[in-house]
Amino acid sequence: MVLTKTADDISSMRIRGAGRIARTAAGALQEYGTSLDCDTLAAFVREMENAADILCGTRPTAVSLPNAVRFVMQGVQGSTTLEEAQGALNKRAVEFIRDSLAAVGKIAEIAARQIPDDAVIMTHCNSEAAIACIIRAHELGKVREVYATEVRPRNQGYITIQMLSDAGIPVNFIVDSAARMFMPKVDLVITGTDAVTANGAVVNKIGTSQIALCAHEARKPFIVAAETYKFAPRTILGERIPIEYRPIEEVIGSERQLPAGVVVKNPAFDVTPPAYVDLIVTEIGAFAPSYAPFVIRDHLGWDTSEFQKDYAFTHHYGE
Structure with a gap:
């Protein structure tokens, strides 16, 4: 599975550098979501959140990773239909990768x-x-x-x-x-x-x-x-x-x-x-x-109430 290989490549430092890690994770989520065959929104969100947790667990220090995952997953978690979630996933993954590359310049x-x-x-x-x-x-x-x-x-x-x-x-x-x-x-x-x-x-x-x-x-x-x-x-x-x-x-x-x-x-x-x-x-x-x-x-638009519900940080940043 591409997601598992990506997680292993990040963990083993075959993929390294905070920016590269973040962009790779965003792309892996997009590719994984495209490969899923889910009949319901709930099933799709569940699978994507599991994938997000796997990626976020690979390198605990580089916050670019959970920040990238959070950005991509916000579109999935905020959707009301399966089609909307799939579209939001693709849109936000592309947007993050584009903006990340532009930021360096x-x-x-x-x-x-x-x-x-x-x-x-x-x-x-x-x-x-x-x-x-x-x-x-x-x-x-x-x-x-x-x-x-x-x-x-x-x-x-x-x-x-x-x-x-x-x-x-x-x-x-x-x-x-x-x-x-x-x-x-x-x-x-x-x-x-x-x-x-x-x-x-x-x-x-x-x-x-x-x-x-x-x-x-x-x-x-x-x-x-x-x-x-x-x-x-x-x-x-x-x-x-x-x-x-x-x-x-x-x-x-x-x-x-x-x-x-x-x-x-x-x-x-x-x-x-x-x-x-x-x-x-x-x-x-x-x-x-x-x-x-x-x-x-x-x-970045964070407020303290969001910290209590954000899975990427809750699972991997000490709570």
Whole structure:
């Protein structure tokens, strides 16, 4: 089944990157709904909600996934006939994928205006939005070179340096632990994010918070590129975003033996406090972290009563 394969691909990180995950989930819901042979609206909604739960359970930290699922499923759950639900599913899936792709281009245009001429930039992990910002600034003649980290243990930095090199940008590839050593040489840091909380904290690939701390110490701007669907609504109520822990084999390999009693910890993400974030660039504009709750309320349209009934967050965000 396509849905099961998609869920497995997301869980195993064959599909990775918050935006790609969200678009893939929206497309998988659309394809699954098209394949269903249901006679009643109730049966269709039940099947779609089960599919949505399967997808939402694959990666607990990236809120782009449940936000995408919520957006698509609102049309299904709000329908009064089977035909209306099927049509709404297709319409909202197409709309989400289209708007998600367009958001990256808008973010790149806005962020490029924040980058000074002849800039040296550091980036961490493989963020579609962050890389788009760097490439757009390069197209405007504003980028001298980039420092990109390797991003242990999954080495997503190799993807980043390939994309930047293909765009003709001079790249320095550094180990994660060298970020502080090279920070004085850069003008600013740009990363993506998997989630932005209501207080403006940023949840991103492990190691991001250390780089942000180094940037703060060196008085270098730390800029986050984030589509608005990466903002985490339930954090308004004080709920924390769960940090995903990955298999130990990613760290030590399958053949290496550890000494007795040694425990491997492999968190995939960490949390960067808003005090270390200078600017969040979204498709609707650039603003300070303190503006995050207004994005959730005014742009995403969440109200607290909806939190009590939303299945995607209720099932997978701690209640």
